[in-house]
Amino acid sequence: MSEKNLKKDVWLNTYPILLWLISEPLVGLIDSRIASYLNIEVLSAVGIGETVYFVFIWIFVFLAYGTTPYVSELQASNQISKLNYFIMFGRRASIFIGCISCLLLVLFSDLLISLFEPTTEVTLKANSYLILRSIGLPFYLLNMHSTAVLRGMKHPKITLYSSIIVGVSNVILSFVLAVVFDFGIQGIAIASSISFVISALYSTKVLLNIQQQDDVFDVLVDKKEVSHKFFYVGFYIFVRSMFLTLFMAYLRNRASLMSMEEIALQHVLLQLWSFGYVFVDALAIAAQTLVSEYKTKFHDYRNSDLKKYLNKLTLRISVSLFVFSSIFLDTLITLITDKSLGQLIDFELRILFGLSLLIGSFAFLWDGVLLGLDKSREFSSLTIVSSIIGFISCSYFLNFENTLSSLWMGLNLSLVYRGVAGFLYQIRD
Known part of the structure; x- marks a missing residue:
């Protein structure tokens, strides 16, 4: 092609x-x-x-x-x-x-x-x-x-x-x-x-x-084979969804133990974060089809032009999201809510938020690629382990500083594992 x-x-x-x-x-x-x-x-x-x-x-x-x-x-x-x-x-x-x-x-x-x-x-x-x-x-x-x-x-x-x-x-x-x-x-x-x-x-x-x-x-x-495939893949994604949902709920609930301003700020930050990654999420969902089709026809995805192009496109999106959010995050918060919440955004939180989009973009892309490569077990396990890492990291950092930055540091560590493990899984035979 x-x-x-x-x-x-x-x-x-x-x-x-x-x-x-x-x-x-x-x-x-x-x-x-x-x-x-x-x-x-x-x-x-x-x-x-x-x-x-x-x-x-x-x-x-x-x-x-x-x-x-x-x-x-x-x-x-x-x-x-x-x-x-x-x-x-x-x-x-x-x-x-x-x-x-x-x-x-x-x-x-x-x-x-x-x-x-x-x-x-x-x-x-x-x-x-x-x-x-x-x-x-x-x-x-x-x-x-x-x-x-x-x-x-x-x-x-x-x-x-x-x-x-x-x-x-x-x-x-x-x-x-x-x-x-x-x-x-x-x-x-x-x-x-x-x-x-x-x-x-x-x-x-x-x-x-x-x-x-x-x-x-x-x-x-072979009806048994088809139904087994449906529930085999479904089981792994079901368990994965449970862990991911619990971890995202944890990020909200721990913020609820802080001040009213931090509760509101965390809610808005997670909303912006969800909106930010839709660009890569769309690419990841499309990759499910494209990678699966490529693998079926040509077998070798690891050295393909498709892989190189998806990675290049994700890099551009992730860097753009990082730069934009690092510069304009407090402005966005002020526009959506009020000036008082925007003033709570310090340099550390701004960078941590931007890094979560930078690192997370590749983690989200690997999700779609792994499903396209028919690696649902790996897709599930890396999210489960990364969620556990997120739980432990957030709890550890919160012991030292009960702030939103501690939660976002924990989220970033979970995304680092998810990104690295996802990359290794997709190049493994």
């Missing part, structure tokens, strides 16, 4: 994912604005309900991360019958897991919400919000599966189109149901569920149309 075609292939598989990752938090902000228009109790209830909802579904990210590279491998090797069975199996598993998850959230919503110790009024609102929103969970997971399959088939634009459908329908329905028809927080929750029903139907219909073009039934499929 020529350098021009390589760059085009990377770009075409990356930009729809980048726009999707950027659009998701924007829709959440609009949702929060509608909630705040009603009253502060509704906003608090939505915040609690969303936290429980997204922490709960994050553990099912394997429906996306484990699916895309395997689909790419099967398509590149022209194993169409096995591919079609894998898609059907994943679709059924997504709906089943979604229904079980919905049932669990409905049964234990009171317990989960009580962990936040809200007022009685907020508890009632958050409970109704979580139950109504959980109804759309099977469709959320179905949409996640369908778009992941389509990315593996090199149709990443459907992920973006699906996100636009969710965003636009959610915003319109939230306003109409919550404000115009005065359903309040229940209207916001119902709007979310309906939007994922619409999006799941769209992405699944597109997938079925593409499958019909390639369908063949003349090859026997």
Whole structure:
């Protein structure tokens, strides 16, 4: 493949994912604005309900991360019958897991919400919000599966189109149901569920149309092998997600033991950090497909032009993020919040934040590459170990200085391990 075609292939598989990752938090902000228009109790209830909802579904990210590279491998090797069975199996598993998850959230919503110790009024609102929103969970997971399959088939634009459908329908329905028809927080929750029903139907219909073009039934499929692959990869990513979620929750919770200003600052810093790495995250998600396809066709990824280009692109992004955040972090904080929080940003915290983006960019890229190389066990283990390193490092530094800088030093150490181990894993046969 020529350098021009390589760059085009990377770009075409990356930009729809980048726009999707950027659009998701924007829709959440609009949702929060509608909630705040009603009253502060509704906003608090939505915040609690969303936290429980997204922490709960994050553990099912394997429906996306484990699916895309395997689909790419099967398509590149022209194993169409096995591919079609894998898609059907994943679709059924997504709906089943979604229904079980919905049932669990409905049964234990009171317990989960009580962990936040809200007022009685907020508890009632958050409970109704979580139950109504959980109804759309099977469709959320179905949409996640369908778009992941389509990315593996090199149709990443459907992920973006699906996100636009969710965003636009959610915003319109939230306003109409919550404000115009005065359903309040229940209207916001119902709007979310309906939007994922619409999006799941769209992405699944597109997938079925593409499958019909390639369908063949003349090859026997080892169903046991396919289902084993699904759960084998899923198990490792499931465990990995648990550790990563706990570590990120730890970074927030330890900040909550400091001053009110530091709690607010840590929240904003993590939001900015999440937004900063979407550029590399989009590249990493695209790499799942590109690396898997390259490995299947040409076998040797280690010495490939694709590897060199992905590394070069990540280096440019990471250096740009480091320089920009090191210079303008306090300005960004002031623009988002107020001047008092911006004044809490000292030189040490600014550099530590920038380093986390510099180092983390490569750690995130290796995630996508390892999945593309079918190294899900290594992908999982390096995140588990890095999370443990992060826990230990943060606790150690906090014993000497109970500041946000201690938490960000611990995060950086965990990312250093994740980056180094990820690099070594991807070059190992």
